Amino acid sequence: PLLGLFGGDDSAGAVPDPVHDISLSNGESQQKYEILLIEDDVELVAFLRESLERHSYYVNIAMSAERGLKLFYESRPDMILLDILLPDQSGIDVLHQIIGKATQERIPIIIISGEHSKDIQLYAYSLGVMDYVSKPVDIDLFLMLIKNRFELKKEWQKSIIIDELTGAYNRKFFNQTMKQLVSDFRRTERTFSLALLDLDHFKQINDTYGHLVGDEVLQTFSELVRGSIRVEDTFCRYGGEEFALFMPNTPAASALTVIERIQRQFADMEFQAKHELFHVTFSGGITEIRASRDNPEELIEDADQALYASKHAGRNQTTL
Ligand code: GH3
Ligand code: MG
Ligand code: MG
Ligand code: MG
Numbered sequence: 001p002l003l004g005l006f007g008g009d010d011s012a013g014a015v016p017d018p019v020h021d022i023s024l025s026n027g028e029s030q031q032k033y034e035i036l037l038i039e040d041d042v043e044l045v046a047f048l049r050e051s052l053e054r055h056s057y058y059v060n061i062a063m064s065a066e067r068g069l070k071l072f073y074e075s076r077p078d079m080i081l082l083d084i085l086l087p088d089q090s091g092i093d094v095l096h097q098i099i100g101k102a103t104q105e106r107i108p109i110i111i112i113s114g115e116h117s118k119d120i121q122l123y124a125y126s127l128g129v130m131d132y133v134s135k136p137v138d139i140d141l142f143l144m145l146i147k148n149r150f151e152l153k154k155e156w157q158k159s160i161i162i163d164e165l166t167g168a169y170n171r172k173f174f175n176q177t178m179k180q181l182v183s184d185f186r187r188t189e190r191t192f193s194l195a196l197l198d199l200d201h202f203k204q205i206n207d208t209y210g211h212l213v214g215d216e217v218l219q220t221f222s223e224l225v226r227g228s229i230r231v232e233d234t235f236c237r238y239g240g241e242e243f244a245l246f247m248p249n250t251p252a253a254s255a256l257t258v259i260e261r262i263q264r265q266f267a268d269m270e271f272q273a274k275h276e277l278f279h280v281t282f283s284g285g286i287t288e289i290r291a292s293r294d295n296p297e298e299l300i301e302d303a304d305q306a307l308y309a310s311k312h313a314g315r316n317q318t319t320l
C-alpha cells in the first residue's frame with residue numbers, strides 16, 4: 001500500500017514505513033491514503049470515487065462482501081467505508097470478520113448505510129465502529145469526517161515512533177529502519193552508513209546544571225542534527241544521550257564529512273545556565289554496511305567500536 005504499513009507480526013500495529021515515509025522527523029511527509037470502499041450502489045460508488053480521488057485519496061472498490069474481504073487482506077487499506085446491505089453478506093457480517101484486525105492496526109471503519117435502524121447502529125458502534133453515516137451522504141460533511149479520522153491516525157502514528165523529548169525517531173523506529181535498510185542492501189546492494197553519536201561528559205552537565213538543562217541540551221542537539229541532514233536520512237534517539245543516524249546511499253567517507261560538520265557547529269553553540277556559559281560536544285562512530293558485515297548486530301557493534309575509539313582519543317571527534 002502507498003502508506004506502507006508493516007506486517008502483522010508487529011503487535012503494536014501499523015507503523016509508518018521507514019523508507020517510504022521517512023521525513024516525519026524533519027517535517028510533514030506526503031502520504032497518499034488508501035481507502036477501501038465496500039459498496040454495491042453503482043451510482044454512489046462512482047460519486048464517492050470521484051470525490052475522494054479529487055481529494056487525493058486512492059480508492060479501492062469492492063462491490064460485494066467477498067471482494068471487500070479479499071481486498072482488505074490483500075491491500076491493507078488505511079480506512080474502510082462499509083455499506084450494510086450488500087449482495088452476498090451483510091456489512092455487519094463483514095464487520096465481524098475485520099473489526100479485530102482493523103482495530104489492532106488502527107484502520108478506521110466508517111459505515112455508510114441506508115439502514116437507519118437504531119439497533120443496527122448501536123450494534124455497529126458496540127463492535128467498535130467509530131462512525132455511522134446515513135445515506136444520502138452529504139459529501140462535504142463526509143470528506144471532513146474522513147480528513148479528521150486521518151489526522152487522528154497520523155497523530156497516533158507519530159506518537160508511537162517519535163521520542164517525545166527530542167522529536168527524533170525512537171528505538172522502535174530505529175529497529176524498523178535498520179531492518180528495512182539491511183534487507184534493501186541484501187536485495188539491491190544499496191549501501192548506507194550508520195553513525196552513532198554520544199554526547200560527551202553528559203553526566204557532568206546534569207550534575208552541574210541539573211536535569212532540565214540536560215534535557216534542553218538534548219533538544220538543541222537534536223534540532224541541530226535534524227536541520228542538518230537530508231530527508232532520506234533517519235535520526236533516532238538510540239538511548240539516553242546516545243543517538244543514531246542512518247544515511248542511505250552514503251559511503252562512510254561522505255558520512256564522516258556530514259558528522260564532522262555537525263560536530264563543529266555543535267561545539268560552537270553556547271549554552272547558558274546558572275549565569276554561566278558552557279559548551280557541549282559529542283563523539284561519533286561510523287560504519288558502512290558491507291556484504292561481510294551485513295546484519296544489524298554487527299553494524300551496531302562496528303559503529304559502537306568506532307565511537308569508543310573517538311571517546312578514547314579525546315572526544316569531540318568521529319571515527320570510521
Ligand atoms: P561519555 O563522554 O563517556 O559519554 O560520558 P557521559 O557522562 O556522557 O556518559 P555516561 O554514560 O556516564 O552518562 C550519560 C548520562 O546521560 C547519564 C544519564 O543520567 C544522562 N541521561 C540519559 N538520558 C537523559 C535524559 O533524558 N535527560 C537528561 N537530562 N539526562 C539523561
Ligand atoms: Mg448496499
Ligand atoms: Mg557512557
Ligand atoms: Mg555520553
Ligand code: MG
Nearest residue numbers: 198199241242
Ligand atoms: Mg552514552
